[in-house]
Amino acid sequence: IERTLSILKPNAVAKNAIGAIYARFESAGFTLVAAKMLHLTREQAEGFYAEHQGKPFFDGLVGFMISGPVMVQVLESENAVHRHRDIMGATNPANALAGTLRADYADSFTENAVHGSDSTESAAREIAYFFSDNEIC
Numbered sequence: 001i002e003r004t005l006s007i008l009k010p011n012a013v014a015k016n017a018i019g020a021i022y023a024r025f026e027s028a029g030f031t032l033v034a035a036k037m038l039h040l041t042r043e044q045a046e047g048f049y050a051e052h053q054g055k056p057f058f059d060g061l062v063g064f065m066i067s068g069p070v071m072v073q074v075l076e077s078e079n080a081v082h083r084h085r086d087i088m089g090a091t092n093p094a095n096a097l098a099g100t101l102r103a104d105y106a107d108s109f110t111e112n113a114v115h116g117s118d119s120t121e122s123a124a125r126e127i128a129y130f131f132s133d134n135e136i137c
C-alpha cells in the first residue's frame with residue numbers, strides 16, 4: 001500500500017469542484033487518510049515548489065497557488081503515486097487525455113487544477129510538508 005500527496009489548486013476549489021473531484025478519488029479506489037483546507041502563504045508555496053525556483057513559470061505558479069484556498073489530501077491505494085498521476089492527466093492540459101482531472105478542470109498550464117506527488121520519495125516529503133503524523137488516519 002502506498003500514499004501520495006494531492007492538492008486541489010485554487011482554481012479547482014473556486015469552481016466548487018471539491019466534491020466532484022473527491023468522488024473521482026473514491027470511485028478510483030483511493031482511501032482518503034488526511035485532508036485540510038489551507039490558504040497557503042507565499043513562504044509555504046515557495047517552499048513546496050522549491051525545486052522549480054528560478055524557472056520562468058515559478059513566480060506565476062507561486063502567485064496562482066496563493067490566490068485562494070487549496071485542499072490538500074493524502075490518498076492511499078496500491079501504486080497510489082502513479083495511479084493518481086494517471087487520473088490527473090498530463091501537466092500541460094493541452095496534452096491531458098479526455099476524462100482526466102486536468103482535461104476537465106484545468107484552465108492553463110500553470111492553472112492545471114491539481115497536484116500529485118511524482119515519486120514515492122516526493123510523496124513522503126510532501127506529506128510531511130503539510131501533515132503531522134497525528135493528522136493522518
Ligand code: ATP
Nearest residue numbers: 052057061090091109110111112114115116117118
Ligand atoms: P504537480 O507538481 O503540480 O503535480 P507536475 O509534476 O505534473 O505537476 P511539475 O513539472 O512538477 O509538474 O510542475 C509543477 C507545476 O508548475 C505544474 O503542475 C504547473 O502548474 C506548473 N508548470 C510546470 N511547468 C510549467 C510551464 N512550462 N509553464 C507554466 N506552468 C508550468
Ligand code: MG
Nearest residue numbers: 115116117118
Ligand atoms: Mg511535480
